[in-house]
Amino acid sequence: EADIYQTPRYLVIGTGKKITLECSQTMGHDKMYWYQQDPGMELHLIHYSYGVNSTEKGDLSSESTVSRIRTEHFPLTLESARPSHTSQYLCASRGGREGGTWETQYFGPGTRLLVL
Amino acid sequence: DAKTTQPPSMDCAEGRAANLPCNHSTISGNEYVYWYRQIHSQGPQYIIHGLKNNETNEMASLIITEDRKSSTLILPHATLRDTAVYYCIVRSGANNLFFGTGTRLTVIP
Numbered sequence: 001e002a003d004i005y006q007t008p009r010y011l012v013i014g015t016g017k018k019i020t021l022e023c024s025q026t027m028g029h030d031k032m033y034w035y036q037q038d039p040g041m042e043l044h045l046i047h048y049s050y051g052v053n054s055t056e057k058g059d060l061s062s063e064s065t066v067s068r069i070r071t072e073h074f075p076l077t078l079e080s081a082r083p084s085h086t087s088q089y090l091c092a093s094r095g096g097r098e099g100g101t102w103e104t105q106y107f108g109p110g111t112r113l114l115v116l
Numbered sequence: 117d118a119k120t121t122q123p124p125s126m127d128c129a130e131g132r133a134a135n136l137p138c139n140h141s142t143i144s145g146n147e148y149v150y151w152y153r154q155i156h157s158q159g160p161q162y163i164i165h166g167l168k169n170n171e172t173n174e175m176a177s178l179i180i181t182e183d184r185k186s187s188t189l190i191l192p193h194a195t196l197r198d199t200a201v202y203y204c205i206v207r208s209g210a211n212n213l214f215f216g217t218g219t220r221l222t223v224i225p
Contacts, residue, residue: 033212039157043215058212090159104150105213107159 003027006091006108013081014116021076021089021111029095032074033105034058034066037088049074081115088112120204125220128198134191136219138204141185147206149180150213151189155200160215163189163202194223 004025013019025032034047035058045058049068063085064078074093078085091108121139128134140149150165164171164178166187171178177190191198203218 035215037157042217043154043160045212045214048212059214088157092159104162104165105152105160106162110157110159 004091004093004106004108006089006111008111009109010112010114012114012116015080015082017081019078019081019113021091021113023074023076023091023108024072025074025093025106025108026072027093027095027106028071029093029106030071031094032068033092033094034064034074034076035090035092036060036062037090037110039088043090047076081113083115086113086115120206120216122202122204122216122219124217125222127222127224128191128194130196130223130225131193134189134194134198134221134223136189136191136202136204136221137186138188139186140204140206143184143206149178149184149187150205150207151176151178152203152205152213152215153198153200154203154218155197160203194221196223196225199223 007022030051032049035043036046037043044060046060046062047066049055055066064076066076088110090110092105094105148165148167151163152160154160164173164176166178180187199222201218201220203215205213
């Protein structure tokens, strides 16, 4: 069972508010990821990190930002939420060597965000 | 990373084997084949992965053709809880996972 957590699970918020989506993992994984997924649609990578103080933008452009100050924590922030940010946000982590069973990517339960 | 092609949807009778195909004809020698599934918009769940040899674990079996251009995920006795979107992904170690549209498997009672 993967130990990766996301809070909140659901968030309804008004336009213009600043929000932070939390993601934590207790597996000591170096690599962490944020994906965005609209209902019934593909997952798109928006941010990733290969370790502390490392952050990169993913395949899909996003107005959100991330930080990685501690290995276990990878929060995502939206400075000013808009209705177009309404989506599900999934956090994942990965660790270990290539091909090993502990190299697989583990996902959190997701945060469903609704911006009114 | 190599591109994969999967059928958009499949049905399977409960208790029967579900065979989900994946085409990855441009796979390169150092790329692994991974399978994940996503149940009702939960976070995707790792199922199995392999490089050249067939693999089996408690969830499924993975059959990779000798030329590695295609693979099949086998759920030996499908249950209603196996209804999900199944993603076939190929990647090498340095690259991130790319989730396509996957195959929506519906297990029918």
